Amino acid sequence: MTKQRKAAALISGGLDSLLAARVIQEQGIHVEGINFYTGFCVEGHTHAIRKKDRQKEKRNNALWVAEQLGIKLHIVDIVEDYKQVVLNPKHGYGANLNPCLDCKIFMVSKALEWIKAKGFDFIITGEVIGQRPMSQRKETMPVVADESGAEDLLLRPLCACNLPETLPEREGWVDRQQLHDFSGRSRKPQMALAAKFGFEDYAQPAGGCCFLTDAQYSVKLADLWRARGSKQYEMDDIMLLKVGRHLRPAPHFKLIISREEGEGNFLRGYRRQYPHLTTVSHPGPLALIDGEVDEDDIELAARLVARYSQGRSEEEVVLAFTDIEANQKELKVRPLQPHEIPREWVI
Amino acid sequence: MKRKIIDCRRLLCPMPVIRVQTTVESLPDGAQIEAICTDPGVLTDIPAWSRINGHKLIEAREEDGEYIVVVEVDHGMQ
Numbered sequence A: 001m002t003k004q005r006k007a008a009a010l011i012s013g014g015l016d017s018l019l020a021a022r023v024i025q026e027q028g029i030h031v032e033g034i035n036f037y038t039g040f041c042v043e044g045h046t047h048a049i050r051k052k053d054r055q056k057e058k059r060n061n062a063l064w065v066a067e068q069l070g071i072k073l074h075i076v077d078i079v080e081d082y083k084q085v086v087l088n089p090k091h092g093y094g095a096n097l098n099p100c101l102d103c104k105i106f107m108v109s110k111a112l113e114w115i116k117a118k119g120f121d122f123i124i125t126g127e128v129i130g131q132r133p134m135s136q137r138k139e140t141m142p143v144v145a146d147e148s149g150a151e152d153l154l155l156r157p158l159c160a161c162n163l164p165e166t167l168p169e170r171e172g173w174v175d176r177q178q179l180h181d182f183s184g185r186s187r188k189p190q191m192a193l194a195a196k197f198g199f200e201d202y203a204q205p206a207g208g209c210c211f212l213t214d215a216q217y218s219v220k221l222a223d224l225w226r227a228r229g230s231k232q233y234e235m236d237d238i239m240l241l242k243v244g245r246h247l248r249p250a251p252h253f254k255l256i257i258s259r260e261e262g263e264g265n266f267l268r269g270y271r272r273q274y275p276h277l278t279t280v281s282h283p284g285p286l287a288l289i290d291g292e293v294d295e296d297d298i299e300l301a302a303r304l305v306a307r308y309s310q311g312r313s314e315e316e317v318v319l320a321f322t323d324i325e326a327n328q329k330e331l332k333v334r335p336l337q338p339h340e341i342p343r344e345w346v347i
Numbered sequence B: 001m002k003r004k005i006i007d008c009r010r011l012l013c014p015m016p017v018i019r020v021q022t023t024v025e026s027l028p029d030g031a032q033i034e035a036i037c038t039d040p041g042v043l044t045d046i047p048a049w050s051r052i053n054g055h056k057l058i059e060a061r062e063e064d065g066e067y068i069v070v071v072e073v074d075h076g077m078q
C-alpha cells in the first residue's frame, strides 16, 4: 500500500489559501491547516472592542476556512518570535509597515519546523505570482523557498505550473497536470475555481491579512517607535494602537481617547498600567496617558479630553486624573477649542 | 469528571482559542476544560475550533458579563 502523504497548509483565512488546500486535498493528500497568530492579525480583536462591531456577525476566517475544508486547524502563537520580523525586516517594508516578504519567509520556516516535528511531507501556500506587489512576485517565489529552508518542500498549488517542479510533484505524490498556473492581480481565476468547488461567502481581504498593511495603523506604530527612541513593542502596545483616538500634544506623551462605550470598556482594562483621565461633570471618554507627565501636561491633557466630552462648549469641565497607584485628583478646566488643537497632534 | 479551569479574561481572540488548544494537548480523552473569557468572540471561535478538531462542546454561555465555554477532550484517532 502506498504511504498516505500529508501536507500542512498555511491558512490565512482568505480565498487563496482555501483553494490551494482544496486543490491538494482533491489529489488524495491528507491536509491539515496552520494559522499563525502574529498579534497584528485582523481577526478577532476589533470585534471584541468596538460596540458597534459586536452587532456584526463575527467569525474567525481561518477557522471558517478549515471547517469548509473539513481539516484540522492548528493556531500557532508566534507573537514573540515575530517581533524580529517587524522590527528588522531584511527585505524591508511594503507601502506601510508591512514586512510581507520577511513575514512569508518566517511563516514558511515555522511551518517547516512544524512538519518536521509532526511527520508531515510538505507545505502548501495560496501564493500566486504577481498577486501582491511586494511578496508575491516571480523573483520572490524562490527567495521564500530558499531563505525559509523549505526549498522544494514548498508547493504553491495555484501557480505551481509557472514554477520549477517541487519534491511532491517529482515524487508523484501530486500530479502537476492538475495544479494551476494563475498569475497577476486578477481575481477571476480564483473566483472561477471557488465556484467550481462550490465555495461561497469567503473572505476577500482588500489590502492584506494584517494591520501592518493599514496606513493609519502604521503611522501610529512609527510614532510609538519615535517617541520611545527605539523600535520595540509589547503586545499591549500593538493592541492599544487599534483602539481609540491617538493624540500627541508633546513629544513625551500621548493620549488614547475612547470614541465610544466599547472602547471605553476596553481601555478601562488598562487603568492599572496607565495614568488616565475621566470626565466627572459631563459624560465623556476615558483617556489613557502614555508617557511621563507633569502638572502642566496633565492640565493640557484634561483640556483636550474635555474637548471630546459632552461639556465641550461649556466654560468648565470637571475631570478626574488617576495615577497607576489609583491616587485620584480632580481638575477643573476649560475645554480646548478646535482651533487650539494643532493638526499635528492627531496621530 | 476531571475539569480544568483556564482564565482567559482580557485575552482577545484567537488567544483564548490557543490557550484551549494548548491545554487540550496535555489532557486525556474525556477531560473537560472550562475557559472563562471576556471576549465575546469565544462564543463562536472556541466551538468552531472544537468542531474542526473533533472535540466536544459541552456549553458556551454568558454569565455576569463573562463568557464561559466548556469543551470535552476527544483526541480521536490522532
Ligand code: SF4
Binding pocket: A098, A099, A100, A101, A103, A104, A135, A207, A208, A209, A210, A211, A212, A213
Ligand atoms: S499582510 Fe501582514 S501577515 Fe500578510 S504577509 Fe504581509 S506582513 Fe505578513
